[in-house]
Amino acid sequence: MPILEIKNIFKEYLKGAKKVEALKNVSITIEKGEFLSIVGPSGSGKTTLLNIIGCLDIPTSGEIYYNSKNLGILSEKQLSDYRRDNIAFIFQSYNLIPVLTVLENVELPLVIEKKYTKNEIRKRAFEVIESVGLKELADRFPKELSGGQEQRVAIARALVKNPLLVLADEPTANLDSVSAEEVISLMEKMNKEHQTTFVFSTHDVRVQKHAKRVVTLKDGSIESDVWR
């Protein structure tokens, strides 16, 4: 069963007085455990598509189903709750909370959720930190880490709640080639070990080669959808 189905999505917005069609009749189905890369030149609609998949933006028309649930009928609050419980985000600029340590940043989603005891939260956070190879840096603050290490913390934070889907927009864009390779390999490892679904956009050809499926956008439409 697919975890996400997008059917005939259109997205228009106004740029000054001019109407821009960011997405034109995009349909895509994503199965659980996929490792999917969205590629395409600047302005092709990659970010708009990620925003819509992440419930951060609403399409002008079309339907979105998560686990066969139509998100179009949900209220803003329900959508927000759905996003919180099922989707995790990884940003190009990491977006870690600068005043919290690595451990605290990873613990944050579980602390806010208030479902677990302090010990359970700590245990789970350590597990994830260990799996991203940052055990030794658990007490460091983000400013004491390299870009690659920060992105690994962001991945750990994204995974700590076992989300249905992890969305990443250019996760390696700010990293050097070695760090970029480390980060994408880590995402790949998490995908394989936990069957977590990853959807990420990238320009980097070296990163693209890790994807099992590559969706290419051009002028707001899907140009190709290739499985490897």
Added chain:
Amino acid sequence: MILKIAFRNILRHKRRTILSAITIAFGIAVFIYMDSMLAGIDRMTIDNMISYSTSAMQIHTKEYEKEKNSFPLNYGITSELLGWLQDYLTKNPDVNGFTLRTKFLGQLSNYVESIPVYCIIIDPKTDSSVFRFSGCLKGSYFKQSDFKEIIIGKNLAKELNVDIGDYITLYGLTRYGAHNADEFRIIGLINSPDVVINNNSVFITYNSANELLELENLITEIDVSVKKASNLKLYSNKVRKIQKEIQEKFSSLKVNTFLEIGAGIFEITSAKRIGGFVILLIILIIAVVGIFNTVFMSVCERVREIGVLRAHGMKPSQILNMFLLESIFTGIFGSLLGIFIGAILNFFLVTKGIPIEKLGGKMTTNMLGISGNLYGEWNFLAMIIVALVSVFIAIIAGIIPAIKASKIQVKDALRFN
């Protein structure tokens, strides 16, 4: 977690936090110092008033009271009434002492020029049990046999260019309305903290006054000293109680306490306090702008951070609280710093004091009616109140940016771009 993030953010922007806190601290420190100074001025003013001028209470006949501004010599306290009153005052445990006085308006002349003066006839035997001149008297005090001797204010002597040992003439209207004058030898000069006494008061004894004014031991006023209390409120209550008892017992008498005689001074005291609060308010308004700016900048810088927290399920109310906590921490930090600085400054004001003339020259001493060193007072309640008010003001200052932060939509804050 909210507390942790808020507290660490305060530490993260140290310079910004310190600047905001310093504004609050400055306001509080200035208030503590000013409040202490004003309390010191009030205490000195009241103390001087009681010790040198009004005593705790003055007792007159009701007839005298009606014309008291002209100091009439027609309405004395009868010897029978005086006897009962002396008996009551002697037996009252709260009464420290009492003395008899008669006042009149006269002219003092050095044979070249004359100055209108406020004349006080005293009983040297009992006067010092109520009034405190010995510490500020240059020369000698009256002896029992003193006759035609006078003590005058130091500034008055300077004005008339006379000194101890010189002779001067005192003019006055007798009890029966005739003009009379006598020559007096100056035996002492008073330099009291009450500038009114120094500028235009003279003191003679009943022995001398009986002849000058055909007084026949007429007593128009009884001045009472009441035992001290730990604060002004308790002291005032004690004085009012005695006032009430005397007026109930002796219906022909009118008792005026220092609170009524010095009503004008108390009005000035309240005005000074209001002035102090206005200054504090102005400084705190500046602090409000500072804190508003700090929190607002913080919100603008942290839109993505707010988005991340919201995306992980933090409620808008929690975001609001987080930013309000930052304002509260800044307020608390500023208040503690202000109390610390204010307390250090006040310690020196309380223990060492400052010379009043240095505050604003002779004008100030005349205006306040006090002289010498001004000592401050500790007012711990005011310190706590002003600190709490400052924290409250910090919350007010932070509320608008905090609301703005709580209204940031997660999809707007986090949208990939």
